Structure formats: structure tokens, C-alpha cells
Amino acid sequence: MKSPLSSSAIGQLFQDAHTAHAFKPRAISDQDIQQLYDTMKWGPTAFNASPARFVFVRSQEAKARLIPALSPGNVPQVQAASVTVIVAHDTTFYEHLPRLFPAYDAKPIYANNAAAAEDAAFRNGTLQGAYLILAARALGFDCGPMSGFDAQKVNAEFFPDGRVRANFLLNIGEADPAGIYPRNDRMAFHEAAQIL
Numbered sequence: 001m002k003s004p005l006s007s008s009a010i011g012q013l014f015q016d017a018h019t020a021h022a023f024k025p026r027a028i029s030d031q032d033i034q035q036l037y038d039t040m041k042w043g044p045t046a047f048n049a050s051p052a053r054f055v056f057v058r059s060q061e062a063k064a065r066l067i068p069a070l071s072p073g074n075v076p077q078v079q080a081a082s083v084t085v086i087v088a089h090d091t092t093f094y095e096h097l098p099r100l101f102p103a104y105d106a107k108p109i110y111a112n113n114a115a116a117a118e119d120a121a122f123r124n125g126t127l128q129g130a131y132l133i134l135a136a137r138a139l140g141f142d143c144g145p146m147s148g149f150d151a152q153k154v155n156a157e158f159f160p161d162g163r164v165r166a167n168f169l170l171n172i173g174e175a176d177p178a179g180i181y182p183r184n185d186r187m188a189f190h191e192a193a194q195i196l
């Protein structure tokens with residue numbers, strides 16, 4: 001076992017980290033984005049399949065393609081964020097399994113079962129989106145995940161070949177304190193968990 005992180009590091013990832021709904025103007029570099037990806041990518045996925053695909057929507061031109069798909073309340077958040085990530089997953093991720101998991105031939109499990117492939121792509125892609133939130137927080141960024149958008153519109157605009165599907169959006173940047181809402185309650189241990 002390793003030593004636990006410091007309480008301040010754990011706080012930066014969890015207790016002290018808030019969802020950001022507004023962002024200060026702050027540029028994010030290609031190197032920052034590369035580092036976000038290279039930190040996130042080590043999180044575990046089934047058969048190491050890594051089905052998530054990420055579109056880092058940073059330019060004004062690219063944001064203009066995304067904005068028509070957003071719920072109205074999410075538009076200013078995307079306009080202000082340093083970058084908005086489309087967290088998506090490749091439903092044909094299994095094509096890469098021979099390279100990503102050479103120890104076992106798992107490709108037929110999914111190649112012959114579209115429902116199993118979609119299930120695994122969504123489950124593991126969602127996990128990878130959560131890893132991206134924690135990677136961003138670990139690297140000092142604030143995050144604002146969003147599901148208020150029309151996925152069909154995003155898919156048509158960004159993934160026209162139909163293989164890749166949007167899951168959720170993630171604003172990344174430096175939070176404007178005006179867009180930090182009061183902390184809401186969480187489910188208590190006895191409500192959400194049991195020890196058997």
C-alpha cells in the first residue's frame with residue numbers, strides 16, 4: 001500500500017472542489033490539454049479498452065458549432081470556459097483490443113454483440129470522463145460537467161460517421177467565484193452504502 005495523499009491534496013480533488021458554473025478568462029495551451037489527457041489516460045477500463053474519445057473545443061469557431069446544441073443556461077458557461085470537452089465513446093472500440101489488451105482475445109466478445117459493445121463503451125467511457133475531472137482538479141483546473149445538451153445534434157455535428165457518441169460535456173478552466181453555488185447535501189453513508 002502507498003501512503004495516503006495529504007489532506008490538502010485530497011481536498012483539492014474532493015471536499016474543497018466545487019463544480020464551476022462560470023469561468024475567468026484564461027487561455028489553456030496545447031501542452032496543458034496534452035497533460036490533462038496524459039494524466040487521465042492511466043485510469044482503468046475493462047480489458048484496458050479505453051473507449052472514451054475527447055474533443056477539446058477551444059476555439060471560438062469550434063464553440064460556435066457546439067453552442068446550438070446546448071441548453072440555454074449552459075451557453076455562457078461554454079463561452080467562458082478555457083475549453084469545453086466533448087466526452088464521447090467509440091462504439092467500435094474493440095477494434096483496438098488486440099493492441100490494448102494483447103494478453104487475451106476479447107475482441108469477439110464485443111465485435112459479435114453490439115449491445116455489449118455499447119454497454120461497455122458507455123460504462124468505461126463514463127469512467128474515463130470522471131478520471132478527466134479528477135485529472136483536471138489534480139492539475140489545478142476547475143471543472144463544470146454538463147448533460148444539458150442535445151446529444152443527437154452534437155453527434156451529427158462532430159461525429160457524423162455514427163461510430164462515436166457524445167456522453168457529457170466538461171468545461172475546464174479557472175472558476176469565477178460568482179459561478180460557485182452553495183454546497184448541497186450528499187447522501188449519508190447509511191443511505192447510500194452498506195457493509196456486509
Ligand SMILES: Cc1cc2nc3c(=O)[nH]c(=O)nc-3n(C[C@H](O)[C@H](O)[C@H](O)COP(=O)(O)O)c2cc1C
Binds near residue numbers: 144145149
Ligand atoms: C453528468 C453531470 C451533468 C451535469 N449537467 C449540468 C448542466 O447541464 N448544467 C449545469 O449548470 N450543471 C450541471 N451539472 C453540475 C451539477 O449540478 C453539480 O456538479 C452538482 O450539483 C455538484 O455541485 P458541487 O460540485 O458544487 O458540489 C452536471 C454535473 C454532472 C456530473
